[in-house]
Amino acid sequence: MAVQDLFKEVKDALSNYADEHYYAYVKSQSERYVTRMHYTDKWCIDALKKNFASAINSKSITLSTMERSQLNSIIEGRTKIENTISNWTMALNPYFTIVPSSQKTNLDGTVQILNNSGGSGVEVRFHKSFTMGEFKGGAVAGPFPDKHETAQKQFFKHIAEKIQGDVQRNPTFSQDSKNNIFGLEDVAKGNFRLHAGDKRQGRNDDTGYKSDTTVRLIDFLEDIKKKNFDAIIGEDKTKRMNTKIVMDKVNEKFNAGFSIDGISKIDLFDGEIDKNIAIKVVFGHSSQNSLAQAADKGNYSTTDKRLDGFFASLEQSLLDEFAGDEGKTTSLSMGEMMRRGVFAKVAKEMKTASGMPDMRFKINKQLVKEANYKDKQKGKKSGVNLQKSKKTRVKTISPKVGKGKIRTRSDQSMRTADNPLALEALLNELLPRVVASKMTSPALNYRTGRFANSARVEDVMVGPRGGLAINYTYMRDPYETFEPGNAQGSVQRDPRKILGESVREVAQSIIGDRFLRVRRV
Numbered sequence: 001m002a003v004q005d006l007f008k009e010v011k012d013a014l015s016n017y018a019d020e021h022y023y024a025y026v027k028s029q030s031e032r033y034v035t036r037m038h039y040t041d042k043w044c045i046d047a048l049k050k051n052f053a054s055a056i057n058s059k060s061i062t063l064s065t066m067e068r069s070q071l072n073s074i075i076e077g078r079t080k081i082e083n084t085i086s087n088w089t090m091a092l093n094p095y096f097t098i099v100p101s102s103q104k105t106n107l108d109g110t111v112q113i114l115n116n117s118g119g120s121g122v123e124v125r126f127h128k129s130f131t132m133g134e135f136k137g138g139a140v141a142g143p144f145p146d147k148h149e150t151a152q153k154q155f156f157k158h159i160a161e162k163i164q165g166d167v168q169r170n171p172t173f174s175q176d177s178k179n180n181i182f183g184l185e186d187v188a189k190g191n192f193r194l195h196a197g198d199k200r201q202g203r204n205d206d207t208g209y210k211s212d213t214t215v216r217l218i219d220f221l222e223d224i225k226k227k228n229f230d231a232i233i234g235e236d237k238t239k240r241m242n243t244k245i246v247m248d249k250v251n252e253k254f255n256a257g258f259s260i261d262g263i264s265k266i267d268l269f270d271g272e273i274d275k276n277i278a279i280k281v282v283f284g285h286s287s288q289n290s291l292a293q294a295a296d297k298g299n300y301s302t303t304d305k306r307l308d309g310f311f312a313s314l315e316q317s318l319l320d321e322f323a324g325d326e327g328k329t330t331s332l333s334m335g336e337m338m339r340r341g342v343f344a345k346v347a348k349e350m351k352t353a354s355g356m357p358d359m360r361f362k363i364n365k366q367l368v369k370e371a372n373y374k375d376k377q378k379g380k381k382s383g384v385n386l387q388k389s390k391k392t393r394v395k396t397i398s399p400k401v402g403k404g405k406i407r408t409r410s411d412q413s414m415r416t417a418d419n420p421l422a423l424e425a426l427l428n429e430l431l432p433r434v435v436a437s438k439m440t441s442p443a444l445n446y447r448t449g450r451f452a453n454s455a456r457v458e459d460v461m462v463g464p465r466g467g468l469a470i471n472y473t474y475m476r477d478p479y480e481t482f483e484p485g486n487a488q489g490s491v492q493r494d495p496r497k498i499l500g501e502s503v504r505e506v507a508q509s510i511i512g513d514r515f516l517r518v519r520r521v
Helices: 003-015 019-030 041-058 065-082 085-092 147-169 175-181 215-224 229-233 237-257 286-295 307-321 334-339 362-381 409-413 420-438 450-454 476-482 495-511
Strands: 034-039 110-115 122-127 191-194 278-285 394-397 404-407 456-462 468-473 516-520
Touching: 003 215, 003 237, 003 307, 019 215, 034 041, 041 065, 041 147, 041 278, 065 147, 085 110, 085 122, 085 147, 147 175, 215 307, 229 237, 237 307, 286 307, 420 450, 420 456, 420 468, 420 495, 468 495, 476 495, 495 516
Parallel strands: 034 278, 468 516
Antiparallel strands: 034 122, 110 122, 191 278, 394 404, 456 468
16 A cells, blocks of 8 residues: 555545534543643633623724723733632532542543643643533523533633623723623623644644644544554555555654644554543634634645645645655555455465455465556556556467567466466465365364475376366375275365365465366375
C-alpha cells in the first residue's frame, strides 16, 4: 500500500463523521474520556464584554466613552473576583458529585474543580460525566438535560448581576445609564463551550497547553485505529517497506500540525487510542469558535484549512514528493486483490486465519507481484501514467517454430506452471506445511513433524496435451504400515490420503484447472 491506497483508508475514516450527529458524538466521547473544561479569566472577561455590548446595542442604550471604559473595567475586576473554585463548587454541587482535586482513585462519574494550570481562572474536570452531549438547544419542557449548561448559565447570570450592582454604585455612570443597564436580560447569552484554541498562530486561549481534541479529531482517531493495516498491507517486503516510509511521513506531518496533551507522539496506524486522554474544552464567546477550525470537519480539498483539508494537502504533497516512484505512490491493496479474485485458487492452508493470503509462501508473493504489474501496465495503456518504462525481455526457444519467443515480465511470473523443475521445487517448499495442517484426527496426528517434513515430490511430468503427472513419496519406514493392507492399515489413517490431497491442492493453486494426476511412488 502506498500513498493513494493509504489515503483511501484515511478518507474512509474521515467520511464516517456527520455534523448532524455532533451532540451524539459529544455524549459518546464524554462517557469514555475525561473532559477538561477551562474557564480562563481572559476568555470569560472577553465573552462578558461582548455580551454586555450586544445587549446595550440591542436596547439602543447610549453610553459615553468614559462609561463604556468604566464598564469594561468593572467586568474585568468582577470576573476575576467571582471566577473561583469556591464559587464554581457552589454552582455545580446541586448537579454533580464534587470530589477533592487531590483524589486519585474512584473518579468515574465525579467532578474535580482546580485552579487553571496555565494561569488565572478555573478548570472543571469531568471524569466521564460531562453533560454537553445532552444539550437539546432552545426551550425544553421539564428539567434541562444538560446539567453543566444549566449550572454555567446560572454562574454567569450571577456574575452579570454583580456587574450591574457595581455599575449602580459607580459615580461615573449617569442615573439614566444606571437605570438602563440595570435589569438587562441575556447578558450571559452567546457563550459557548469550545473545543478550541492553543498557543499557535495567535490562537492563545490562556490555558497554557496545546491539545487539538475536537469532537471531529477524536472521532477520526477512533475510526482510523479500528483498521487492521497489517492485514491490509500484506506480507510483501517491498510493499511493507514503501508503506512504512509513507506512514512515517504522514505521522511526522500530523504530529507537527496537531497534538493531544499527554501524548508525546500520535501514531495513526498502530495501536489503540489512549483511553487516558483528556478532551480539552474552553469557555468563550461564539466569535472565538473559529479558533477550533484547524481540527474541525472540512472539505477534502487542498484549499481547505481544516482537518480534511490538511490530509488532502498532505496526500498531494506526498504524491509530488514520490512522483516517479510507483512503489510508493500506488499499488493494489490486499483487499482489492481479494475482491478481484487474485487468490481465489490458493489453498486454504496457504491463507491466514482471517482468509488473507499467507505471504510467507512464494506463490502468494508471486500472485501479488503479477497483479500489481498487470494493474500498472493497464494504467500505462490507458494513459494514466505517461512515464516510459523499460521491459525486460527474455528469449526462449520454441520447439515448434525454432525461433526466439519474446516474453514480458508478466509471462515470466507464470513460468512456474509450465516449468516442471520449477514447479517441483516450489511444491517441495510448500508441501510440508500443507501436510502438517491436515494431520488431525481421524487421520495421522501431527507430533514431531517428521512425517510432514519427509513428504517430497519426486517427479513432475508434462503430458502431450498439457496435463501434469506428479509422483511423490514420504518416509515409508515406519509410516507405510498405515496404508491399507499393511499391519496397521487404515483408510482414515492412510498416509497417501493426506499427501495426495496436499499435493493436489498446492499444485492446483499454481497451475489452475489443468488435468492433474497424483501418485505415490
